[in-house]
Each structure stands twice: as C-alpha cells, then as structure tokens.
Amino acid sequence: MADQMTVPVGAVPAAGPAERRRRLWRRFRRRPMPMTGLVLVAAFLLLALVGPLVTGDPVTQDYAATLAPPSAAHPMGTDDLGRDALARIASGARISLQAGVLSTLVAMAAGIPIGLLAGFYRRWLDPLVGRLVDVTLAFPFLVFAVGLAAIIGPSLTGVVLALGFAQLPAVIRITRGEVLAIKEMDYVSAAIADGATDGHILLRYVLPNCAGPLIVQATVAIPTAIIGEATLSFLGLGVQPPTPSWGVMLTVAQQYLDVAPWLAIWPGVLIALATLGFNLLGDGLRDVLDPRSGL
Amino acid sequence: MSLLDVTDLTVGFDTEDGHVHAVKEISFSLEEGEILALCGESGCGKTVTAMAVPRLLPPHTTRLSGSIRLGGRELTTLPEPLMRQVRGSEVSVVFQEPMTSLNPSFTVGFQIAEVLRRHENLSRAAARGRAVELLELVGIPAPAQRIKEYPHQLSGGMRQRVMIAIAVACSPRVLIADEPTTALDVTIQAGVLDVFRDLRDRLGTAIILITHDLGVVADIADRAVVMYAGRAAEQAPVEELFARPRHPYTLGLMRALPAAAVAGPAGRRRLAEIPGMVPSPLTDPDGCAFHARCPRRQDDCLAARPPLVRHGPAHLAACFHPGHPGEQP
Amino acid sequence: MTWFILRRCGAAVMVLLLGSVLIFLGVRALPGDPAVVMAGEDASPALVAAIREEYGLDQPLPVQYVEYLRQTLSGNLGRSTQDQLPVTTILAERLPVTLELTALAMLVAITVGVLAGIVAAVRRGRLADYVATGFGLAGLSVPPFWLGLLAILLFSVTLRWLPASGYVPFTEDPVGNLQRMVLPTLVLGMGFAAVLMRQTRSAMLSALSADYIRTARSKGLPERAVVGVHALRNSLTTVVTVLGLQLGALISGAVVTEQIFVIPGFGKLTVDAVLTRNYPVIQAVVLVTVTAYVVINLLVDIAYAFLNPRIRLSGASHG
Numbered sequence: 001m002a003d004q005m006t007v008p009v010g011a012v013p014a015a016g017p018a019e020r021r022r023r024l025w026r027r028f029r030r031r032p033m034p035m036t037g038l039v040l041v042a043a044f045l046l047l048a049l050v051g052p053l054v055t056g057d058p059v060t061q062d063y064a065a066t067l068a069p070p071s072a073a074h075p076m077g078t079d080d081l082g083r084d085a086l087a088r089i090a091s092g093a094r095i096s097l098q099a100g101v102l103s104t105l106v107a108m109a110a111g112i113p114i115g116l117l118a119g120f121y122r123r124w125l126d127p128l129v130g131r132l133v134d135v136t137l138a139f140p141f142l143v144f145a146v147g148l149a150a151i152i153g154p155s156l157t158g159v160v161l162a163l164g165f166a167q168l169p170a171v172i173r174i175t176r177g178e179v180l181a182i183k184e185m186d187y188v189s190a191a192i193a194d195g196a197t198d199g200h201i202l203l204r205y206v207l208p209n210c211a212g213p214l215i216v217q218a219t220v221a222i223p224t225a226i227i228g229e230a231t232l233s234f235l236g237l238g239v240q241p242p243t244p245s246w247g248v249m250l251t252v253a254q255q256y257l258d259v260a261p262w263l264a265i266w267p268g269v270l271i272a273l274a275t276l277g278f279n280l281l282g283d284g285l286r287d288v289l290d291p292r293s294g295l
Numbered sequence: 296m297s298l299l300d301v302t303d304l305t306v307g308f309d310t311e312d313g314h315v316h317a318v319k320e321i322s323f324s325l326e327e328g329e330i331l332a333l334c335g336e337s338g339c340g341k342t343v344t345a346m347a348v349p350r351l352l353p354p355h356t357t358r359l360s361g362s363i364r365l366g367g368r369e370l371t372t373l374p375e376p377l378m379r380q381v382r383g384s385e386v387s388v389v390f391q392e393p394m395t396s397l398n399p400s401f402t403v404g405f406q407i408a409e410v411l412r413r414h415e416n417l418s419r420a421a422a423r424g425r426a427v428e429l430l431e432l433v434g435i436p437a438p439a440q441r442i443k444e445y446p447h448q449l450s451g452g453m454r455q456r457v458m459i460a461i462a463v464a465c466s467p468r469v470l471i472a473d474e475p476t477t478a479l480d481v482t483i484q485a486g487v488l489d490v491f492r493d494l495r496d497r498l499g500t501a502i503i504l505i506t507h508d509l510g511v512v513a514d515i516a517d518r519a520v521v522m523y524a525g526r527a528a529e530q531a532p533v534e535e536l537f538a539r540p541r542h543p544y545t546l547g548l549m550r551a552l553p554a555a556a557v558a559g560p561a562g563r564r565r566l567a568e569i570p571g572m573v574p575s576p577l578t579d580p581d582g583c584a585f586h587a588r589c590p591r592r593q594d595d596c597l598a599a600r601p602p603l604v605r606h607g608p609a610h611l612a613a614c615f616h617p618g619h620p621g622e623q624p
Numbered sequence: 625m626t627w628f629i630l631r632r633c634g635a636a637v638m639v640l641l642l643g644s645v646l647i648f649l650g651v652r653a654l655p656g657d658p659a660v661v662m663a664g665e666d667a668s669p670a671l672v673a674a675i676r677e678e679y680g681l682d683q684p685l686p687v688q689y690v691e692y693l694r695q696t697l698s699g700n701l702g703r704s705t706q707d708q709l710p711v712t713t714i715l716a717e718r719l720p721v722t723l724e725l726t727a728l729a730m731l732v733a734i735t736v737g738v739l740a741g742i743v744a745a746v747r748r749g750r751l752a753d754y755v756a757t758g759f760g761l762a763g764l765s766v767p768p769f770w771l772g773l774l775a776i777l778l779f780s781v782t783l784r785w786l787p788a789s790g791y792v793p794f795t796e797d798p799v800g801n802l803q804r805m806v807l808p809t810l811v812l813g814m815g816f817a818a819v820l821m822r823q824t825r826s827a828m829l830s831a832l833s834a835d836y837i838r839t840a841r842s843k844g845l846p847e848r849a850v851v852g853v854h855a856l857r858n859s860l861t862t863v864v865t866v867l868g869l870q871l872g873a874l875i876s877g878a879v880v881t882e883q884i885f886v887i888p889g890f891g892k893l894t895v896d897a898v899l900t901r902n903y904p905v906i907q908a909v910v911l912v913t914v915t916a917y918v919v920i921n922l923l924v925d926i927a928y929a930f931l932n933p934r935i936r937l938s939g940a941s942h943g
Contacts, residue, residue, distance in 0.1 A: 135642045137921075140872030142879055142894075143913045147650055150898050150906050162885070224764070227767045231880055234769050235895050254773055258781050268770030276765035283761075299814035351842055355749075390842075395835040400933060410843040445933040461843065586871045 024288050040277025047270075048097040051090030056086035059243040067260040077262050079252050080262040088244035089266055094205020095245045096274060099159055106115035106164030108214065109172025118172065118204055119179025129176070133169045141228065143168035149237040151270065156229075159238040163225045169192045170217055219282030223275040230271050246271050297324035298501050299348070299469055300378055304361035306343050306352065314574045317343040319525045320361070325469065328495055331532070332516035334509060334548070340525040340572060343479045345471045346504070349386045352377055365469065384414040387462040391474040393454035397446040401432075403457050404442030407464060414465045427458040433490050452483035459490055466498055473505045487513050509552050513537060518609070521545045524573055524584035527603060533609040541612035543567070543589050583615070586621045591616045625936055627936050628929055636922045643914045644696070647687050651907055661903050664705025664864025677704075678745045696911070702904035715895065719912075720879050721889035730867075730874070731814030733820055738818070742892055745832060746851055756821060762910055763818020768877055772811040772884040779807060790885035802883075812847060812874075812881045819870055822864065827862035831855040868924030917924060 022277050028034055051059070061081045068078040076085035083288030118129035139147075145162035172277055179202075188205050196204075233247030241248050245268040253263035306318040325331050333341040336425040346352050348363055349403070350370065353428045363370045365385060370378065390396040397406060407429055408422035417425060423442065430438035433456040446454055455475060462470055472491065476484040492515060494500050504516055512519050512533060519536050521544065529542040538545045547569040573589035574580065582597035589596065595615055603611045629917065659676035667675075675698035676682060680691045695701075701711035769923070780788035785805050794801040797801050834856050840854040879891030890909065897905035929935040 131638070131642070134639050135646070137872075139643070139646075139910075139914060140875045140917060142872075142876035143910050146894055146898050146906065147647075147910055150901070151904070183863055219673060223765065230767055231769060231876070235880065235883055237895065238900055250770060251774065257773065257777055259937075261777055261781070264770075264777060266774050268767065268773065271770065272762075272766045273766075276761060278762055279764055351838060379844045379846060380840055381844065385830075388839075389843040390835060390839060391833055396839045398836040398840070398858070401854075408656060413843065445937065447934050458839070465687055482815070484941065524891050581890070 007269040014264075016172055016265050028288045030286055031284060031287070034279050034287070037277045037280025037282075037284060039250075041281055044093065044277055045097070047090060048093035052087070052094055054091040055087040056084060058091040059083060059242050067256060067263075070262060076266050077260065079249070079260075080256060083244075084085060084089055085249070085266065087262060088249055089246070089270060091244040092246040092249060092267065093228075093270065095156065095239055095243065096226045096229060096271070098156065099163060100225040102160045103163035103225045103228075104167070104218050104221045106160060107167040108218075110164070111168050112175050112207075112210070112214075115172040115175025116179060116206065119176040119183070120198055120202065121205075122180075126176075129172065133172055136165070136169050142232075145228075145237060146172070154232075154237045154240055156243075158240050159229050159232050162232070163221075165222070165227050166228070167217070167221045170221070171214070172215045175206075175210050178213065179206050180205050183207055216282055218269055220280050220287060223278035223282075226271060226275055226278075230267075249263045296364075297366055298327045298329075298366060299325040300362070300364040301344075301348070302362040303584075304344065304347060304363065305359070306340075306347055307358040308353070309358065310355045311409055314358075314576050316525055316579045317576060318347070318361045319579065321522070321525075321527055323520050323527070323530065325501050325503065326503055327468070328499045330428050330491070330495060330504060330516045332501060332506060332512040332519040332521060334506050334512055334519055335522035335528075336507060339522040340574070341522050342473055345503050347389075347552075348469065348471065349382045351382075351386060351388065366479070380414070382466040383410050383467075384466055386469045387465070387467040388468065389455070389472040389475050390459045392478055392479065393451050393458055397454055399446055402442065403446065403449070407442070407457070410464045418524065423443070426460075426462070429464055430457070432463070432494075433457075433460045434486070435460075439494050441515075451479055452487065455479060455483075455487055455604065456490065459487070459494075460468045463494055463498065463500065467500060469503065470494070470500050471503045471505070474507070475504070476511065477506070477508070477603055491515060495594065509548055521548070525576065526584065527611070527613065528585065529560075529610075529612040530603070531607070531612075534548045535610050537606060539610070540609070541606050541610070541617040542585075543591050543616075543618070544585050546618075547588075583613075591618070599607075625929065626871035628935060629926055634923055636918050638670070639918050640915060641668055643918070644693060644911065646697065647910050647914070648692050650689075651903060654903070662702060662705075664903075665901065667705065668739025674873055701792045703910040704905050705759070705902050705907075706900060711873050711904055714892070714905065715908065715912065718888065718893045719891045721793075722770070722891060723885060724794065724881070725805065725812065725881065725887065725889060726874055726878050728805060728809040729812035729816065729877075733808055733816035734867075737817035738824050741821040742828055742856065744821065744825040745828030745855075748829065755827075757848075758827070759836070760818045760822045760825070761854075763814050764822070768811055769884055771814065772807070772881060775807045775811055776884070789884075791887045791889075804887075808885045811884075812877045815877060816870060816874065819873075820866060824864040825861060828855055831858045836907060852858045861928055862930065864927050866919045866922055871917055871920050874915070893939050 002076040061083055063076065063081075065074070065078050066076055066080055070077045073085075075086050076084065076089060078084055079088070114129055118126045142164065145158065147253055148158045148162050182205055188201060191201060191205070229238055229245065230247035230250070233245040235247075235251050236251065237247035239248055249265065253260070253267070257264060301324070302322050304318060305316075305596050308315045308317060319346055320341075320548060323331065332334050334346060335341050343352065347359060348365075354358070359371060361371070365381070370381065373381070389510040397403070404423060404426050406417070407426040408417075411417045412419070412421040415422075420432065423471050424441050427438045430441055433458050435441055435453060441449070441453075446457075449457065455478075459475075463471075470491075473522070473547050475491070480485060488511065491504070492500055495502060504511070514537045516533050520527050521536075521542065523544050529536065529540065529545045531539075536545065537549070540549060548562045551568055569588055574584050574587070581600060583592075583601050590612075593616060601613045601615045603613045604617075606617060650657055651661065657672075657680045659672045659679075660667070662679070662681075663672045663675045680688055681694070683691070684843060699712055703710055704714060740756040740759065744753045744760075747753050751776070776788045779786045786807055790804055792800045792804065828851075832851070834855075836858075837854055840850045845854075875891075878889065879894055881887070882889045882891035883895055890912075890931060893905065893907045894904070
C-alpha cells in the first residue's frame with residue numbers, strides 16, 4: 001500500500017554530505033537484495049579476472065575425452081572437442097566482462113560529450129541531436145548488430161560497438177537532462193552571472209551531478225551487454241570459435257543437447273547470475289538514490 | 296455530546312529512521328455549523344490530526360490511539376467497509392494542492408458524479424445534473440460546459456472549487472479543509488473562503504480548517520486549536536484567542552502576522568520571527584517542547600511538561616508562565 | 625490532435641528517410657564492388673552486369689540513392705543471392721510466421737505482465753509483491769535463448785510432451801501449429817512479461833502515491849475503483865510507452881527464438897542472410913525492421929496522445 005500522505009519529518013536536523021553518504025550506505029546495507037547483487041557482481045569479477053589464471057587452458061583439445069560428463073578432472077565436463085568446460089567458463093566470463101565494460105565505455109565516451117553539448121547549446125545543436133537519437137532508436141539493437149556483422153564480419157569488436165551504440169541514446173538523454181536541470185539551479189545561475197565559462201560550469205557542476213544517474217545506467221547497460229554478447233555469439237554473429245564465449249558454448253551445447261545436456265547448464269546459469277547481480281545492484285542503487293522511483 | 300469528539304488522540308508512524316511521534320494526546324470537539332481552525336507551523340501535526348478523522352493515514356505504518364466519535368459513533372474501530380461509507384458522505388476532505396488532487400485523466404463532471412453515484416445511488420444522468428448544480432453552488436460560471444472539461448483546463452482557483460464541490464456533494468456533516476487556500480493567489484483566496492462560509496450557513500456543515508495562516512483563522516474560524524510539536528499549545532474561541540493569547544508560541548505566531556507589524560504601537564515594526572528549531576519528532580522529551588525557542592522559559596519548563604490549563608470559559612493553554620491576560624500581541 | 629498526428633507522421637517519414645540513407649550507405653561501405661555484393665560472390669559476370677545496370681551502380685551516389693529509393697518504393701527489393709528469388713516473395717513467406725509468434729508472445733506478455741505488475745504494486749512489500757518482483761528479476765536476467773534450450777531439454781528431450789522445433793502453418797494443421805508455438809511463445813513472452821511487470825508496478829506505485837488517489841480514497845470509493853479506475857488509467861500511458869520501447873527487443877527476441885526452435889520466420893531469415901552474406905536480403909530485412917519499428921512507435925505515440933487528455937485536447941505542442 002502506497003503512502004497516502006507524507007509523514008512530517010521535516011524537523012529532522014539537516015545532514016552533511018558525509019552523514020548523508022553514511023545514511024545511504026546504511027540503508028543500502030540493510031537490504032538483502034542489493035547486498036546479494038553486490039556479492040554476485042564481486043564473484044563475477046573475481047571469476048573473470050582471476051579464474052582464467054587458475055583453471056588452465058580453454059582451447060586445449062583432448063580427443064580421448066570428448067563430451068565427457070562432469071568428473072574430478074573436468075568438474076563441468078568437456079565439450080565436443082574435449083575442451084575443459086570449466087576453463088572455458090572462466091575465460092567466457094572475461095569475454096562477458098569485456099563486452100559489458102567496453103561497450104559501456106564506448107557509449108559514455110561518445111554519449112557524455114554529445115549530451116553535454118546538446119544540453120548547453122540548445123538552440124542549434126539540440127534539435128540535431130534529438131533527430132539523431134530518434135534515428136538511433138529506430139534501429140533495434142539486433143538490426144544494428146546484424147548490419148555491423150555484415151559489414152565488418154562477426155567479432156567481439158562488432159559486438160562491443162553494437163552494444164555501445166544501443167545504449168548511446170540513454171546516455172545522451174541522461175546527460176542532456178542533467179544539464180538542463182542543473183542550468184536552472186540558483187548556484188549555477190549565480191556562477192554564470194559571475195562570468196564562469198561554459199567549460200567551467202560543465203566540469204565543475206554538471207559532470208559531477210551526472211555521475212549518479214550514469215552509474216545506475218551502467219548497472220542496467222552491463223547486464224544487457226552480457227546477455228547481448230551471449231545472444232550474438234550464440235547466433236554466430238558475435239565472438240567466433242574457438243574463443244570461449246558463454247554464447248558460443250551454448251551453440252555447441254544446443255547441438256549435443258540429447259547426449260551432453262550438462263553443457264547447456266553452466267553457461268546459462270552464469271549468464272543469469274551475473275545479470276541478476278547487476279540488476280539487483282542497480283535496483284538497490286536506484287532505490288537508495290531515489291526512493292520514490294519504486295522500481 | 297458534540298457532533299465530533301476527539302479524545303486523547305495520539306498518532307505515530309513507523310519509518311526507516313524510527314518511530315515518529317506526529318500527534319500526542321490531542322482532544323477537541325466540533326459542533327454543528329462550527330468552523331474550527333487547527334493551526335501551527337508545518338510539521339506540527341495539524342494535518343495528521345485532521346486526516347485521522349476520516350482514517351486517511353497510511354494504514355500499515357500508522358500507530359493510533361485515542362477516540363474519535365462522530366455523532367456518538369466510534370470511528371477508530373469502525374470496520375473499513377463501513378468507514379468507506381462514512382468517507383465522502385459524512386466526512387469529506389478538501390486537500391491542499393488543487394493542481395494535483397484531481398485526477399488528470401478524467402473530466403471534472405466524472406469526478407464529481409463518481410462520489411454521488413457511490414453514496415447516493417444516483418443514475419448517470421441524475422448524477423451529472425447534480426454535478427452541474429454543485430459547480431454552480433461553489434461559484435463556477437458556465438457549469439454545464441465545465442463538467443466536460445479536464446482538470447488541466449481549469450485555473451487553480453477553479454480546481455479548488457471543483458474539489459469543494461466533490462467534498463460537499465453528499466452534504467457531509469464534517470468537512471476537513473487542509474490549507475485550502477495556501478496554493479492559491481491572494482486575490483482568489485478570499486473567494487474560496489467565502490464559499491466555505493456560504494456552505495456552513497446554507498448546509499450547516501461543520502468545518503475543520505487546517506492552516507498556518509492566522510489571518511485566515513481570524514477571517515473565518517469560530518474556534519482555534521494552536522498546535523506545537525504534535526501537542527495542543529492553546530485552544531480558545533477566536534476572538535478570545537486574539538484578545539488574550541496566553542501561550543508564548545501563539546503570541547509569536549501573531550507577531551509574525553503582517554497585520555500585527557502594521558498595527559504595532561511603535562509605528563514601524565519589523566515582522567517578528569520565532570527563532571530556533573522545532574524539536575525532532577523522533578524523540579518525545581519530558582519538558583515543554585517549545586522551551587528552546589521561548590522568551591519566557593525558566594528552569595521548571597524543562598523539568599515537566601506543562602498541562603493544558605483552563606484560563607477562561609473555553610480557553611485552554613499549556614504553559615507554566617502564561618503571562619498577563621491583558622498582554623497585547 | 626490532427627496537428628499532433630500530422631507532425632508525428634512527418635517526423636516518422638524523416639526518420640525513415642534518414643534510415644534508408646544509412647542502409648544505402650551501409651551496403652556501399654562494404655569492401656568490393658557493390659554490384660558483386662548485390663549479385664552474390666559466386667554470381668556470373670552477366671548477372672553482375674545486369675544488376676549494375678538495374679540499379680545504376682555506375683552512377684554517382686546521390687543518383688544511385690534516388691534509384692534505390694524508387695525501386696524500393698515500387699516494391700523491388702532485389703533478388704536473394706542464394707536462390708535468385710525476389711526478396712519480396714521471400715518476405716511474404718516469412719513475415720506471417722514471425723507475426724504469429726510475436727503476436728502470441730505479446731498477448732502472453734501483456735496479460736501476465738500487466739496483471740502481475742498491478743498486483744505487486746497493490747500488495748507492495750508482501751508475499752505477492754516478492755513473488756512478482758522475483759519473477760521480474762528472473763525474466764530480466766535469464767537469457768531467452770538459454771530459457772529456450774532448457775525448455776527443449778525439459779519438455780521435448782526429457783518429457784517428450786512437445787515437439788522441439790519446426791513449423792506448420794495454422795491453416796494446414798491448427799493443432800500442430802499451436803503445439804509447436806507453445807514453447808517459442810512462452811520463451812519469447814516471458815522476457816517481455818518481466819519488463820512489463822516491472823514497469824507496470826513502478827507506474828502503479830507512483831500513481832498510487834499521487835494526490836488524486838488520496839482524493840479518490842477520501843470519496844469513500846472501494847479499493848478496486850481506486851486501483852482499477854484512478855491509478856490504472858494513469859499508468860496505462862506508461863504501459864503503452866513501454867510496449868513501444870520494447871519493440872526492438874521483441875524483434876531481437878524473435879530472431880533468437882526462431883533460431884532455437886528452427887522456425888522459418890523473418891528472424892531466422894535475418895541470421896541466415898548474414899551468415900551466407902546474402903546482402904540483398906540483409907538490406908531488405910533491416911529496412912523492413914526499421915520501418916516496422918518506426919510505424920509501430922508512431923502508433924504508440926498516437927495511442928499515448930489519446931490516453932492523455934492534455935495532448936488530445938491541445939492543438940499542438942508536445943515533444
């Protein structure tokens with residue numbers, strides 16, 4: 001049941017920024033779901049960064065043990081070429097992480113400057129950017145990925161570019177909106193009146209304020225990218241064999257579903273857990289930063 | 296027995312930061328045709344007090360004790376389905392924000408007719424006819440056209456009149472008006488207050504008026520309860536209150552009125568403000584809640600909480616140092 | 625309102641034209657002779673020459689674009705390099721399959737997602753909310769193609785209840801058609817149900833905390849009218865917007881689903897075309913997708929305007 005009226009707590013003493021941060025962290029820590037998310041994300045990072053150093057080579061083939069069920073030597077079994085599934089899972093995590101982080105960096109690197117400029121130079125740049133975003137939105141992610149795969153050939157680069165392109169409109173929109181909101185603030189008007197340059201205002205006031213929403217955006221974009229990479233690679237439009245992507249592993253698993261069903265389990269479970277981790281973390285951050293949004 | 300008797304009403308809310316004490320041991324009564332003002336600064340608990348009557352507080356986090364009797368019937372323990380029959384028909388509310396209190400997706404006519412169809416079983420056509428009459432009653436020109444319009448097509452003053460029309464549609468016995476004029480332009484405020492006065496005179500509706508504006512209190516109310524930090528500080532008929540305020544907080548509020556500054560004896564007086572902050576509602580200290588801001592404070596104010604004491608026929612004040620009855624604001 | 629619709633249509637045409645320029649340039653950006661590209665790598669010199677002639681590929685780019693646009697608008701999308709069939713013929717065969725799949729999936733998604741979202745918002749913080757929210761998170765986190773694999777593993781390989789793949793037209797064998805559609809529909813629909821559920825829940829929560837809900841309660845309306853009339857009516861705009869925004873994901877989802885369940889629809893056509901470098905087909909499927917996307921978003925915009933009296937009644941400005 002939603003609150004029907006605001007509880008009057010206006011008289012609670014105002015808190016400083018450090019106190020505010022502590023209070024937010026306390027609120028975050030007390031909730032089980034975001035903490036679960038944090039743990040899952042940390043585990044995913046650990047697997048991606050440290051895992052491949054421990055698990056051995058993901059491409060060594062062992063024709064004596066193809067499609068072997070899980071055993072002591074191969075805890076997750078082996079695939080059709082006798083490659084260790086666990087080692088491929090660990091390397092696949094690295095590919096997933098790359099796809100997620102790089103595509104988000106691409107989108108931010110291109111989107112933040114465009115959004116800042118569009119918000120600042122509303123008269124001549126903003127309508128142009130608006131149209132551009134419309135056209136971008138008219139290309140569903142997969143269509144763009146298909147086009148890119150058709151032009152430059154299926155590859156991790158293509159996947160990263162397509163995923164980055166797909167979240168470009170969101171980044172532009174967030175930054176632009178933040179600029180417009182910030183420009184209305186009294187202290188920024190005062191700074192403008194004091195003769196501050198546009199560049200100074202952008203760096204000093206606007207950019208720090210975009211950080212929160214952009215971090216939340218990243219927690220949405222990274223899981224989308226993880227699923228996106230796996231999907232494209234599964235379809236054969238992304239990372240190419242023998243590189244061990246989780247999507248590629250599932251392509252193989254699909255072919256041997258009736259004889260080696262265990263191959264279909266782990267890559268999917270890990271995609272789901274990594275994605276779930278980021279989603280929980282993102283929901284928690286949004287909850288804490290903006291309790292009214294309710295998502 | 297009065298029309299409405301509120302006795303020892305205490306309301307708290309469970310929040311993430313702890314239990315908030317919003318209203319503590321408030322008692323008042325309301326007679327038929329009377330206009331009672333609940334006044335004080337924001338956060339003093341006046342809105343929570345009034346919203347407890349139709350039970351419009353968030354059900355899961357509200358902790359409420361005390362008694363609220365309407366025509367002898369206890370409302371605090373009334374089952375929810377019966378309470379729904381009381382809401383909108385015997386007790387109705389006009390909210391503070393006319394801009395957001397109407398549903399933007401439905402016509403004004405639908406929103407008025409809805410309450411009539413709910414409580415008076417009117418047909419669609421009959422309800423529509425009554426809606427037109429009600430708009431006329433609250434002083435909206437061309438009501439037959441207006442009922443087809445959406446809230447965004449009306450001005451703030453018009454929307455507040457629509458809210459009032461909804462509230463009085465079923466001739467309620469008690470009308471609660473929460474800062475009904477605060478969001479409106481000064482020129483429109485007087486007109487809306489006239490609508491309330493007119494309704495009281497014509498329909499005999501009793502009105503609880505929530506306001507922070509003592510000017511509005513002086514203009515329209517018969518009796519006033521001044522609240523501070525969730526408790527009643529002073530309660531008196533309006534003329535008595537303005538003539539002989541006994542609580543230093545009431546006095547402070549009066550000094551903050553522009554009219555007081557103009558009429559001041561020193562010719563040009565500054566608008567006084569009350570220094571200091573309201574205590575946190577998360578705590579409920581033993582002493583007088585006002586002592587930190589009080590010019591008359593002495594040691595005993597911290598030791599115990601001053602009880603409401605009778606200072607005249609209907610005049611109650613909660614202060615150990617109530618000053619002289621003749622002291623002018 | 626008329627003005628609003630006209631303006632939106634104008635904007636849609638603009639976006640389509642820009643999109644067609646991008647598609648046109650995309651094909652020209654490929655390495656090698658565009659005539660060879662369009663004819664296919666193994667095409668005879670005669671065919672390459674014929675195609676160069678047909679599209680005026682020896683002309684300057686702007687002239688080529690105008691010719692491309694003229695051909696496209698008159699329904700000539702070229703021929704597939706695989707079997708030399710006109711692309712329009714192939715599309716006519718593949719599109720209905722995908723339309724059936726997406727329509728069924730949408731139906732499931734809207735029914736499940738919107739209902740679950742409403743229930744979750746109304747019962748916030750209680751068991752039903754946790755179940756719905758958990759379902760929403762799972763639907764968001766589980767990749768649809770893996771869900772598809774699991775479904776095949778369970779229902780087809782292990783239990784042998786439903787066929788794992790294939791397609792028969794509804795007109796030929798209604799029962800067989802629906803049998804084969806059950807798993808793909810659920811797999812494609814669940815992801816959307818999850819997104820819709822989350823957005824509906826969020827919109828309902830914000831509607832339920834609005835001032836006009838307090839007004840509705842103060843009127844003594846029963847809770848089902850407060851939720852079902854006052855809150856829902858204001859949440860519908862969000863739901864409609866989300867449907868529009870999710871269309872891209874629906875198209876992507878259809879591609880994946882068709883690939884897993886081997887359904888000969890538009891999505892499988894897309895993937896096969898890329899894997900066989902069938903550029904006329906790639907060009908056409910991208911164009912069709914973009915067009916569908918723009919048109920449906922236009923419809924969503926108009927529906928949004930109808931739901932929102934502010935836009936419906938104002939002659940002009942929005943966006």
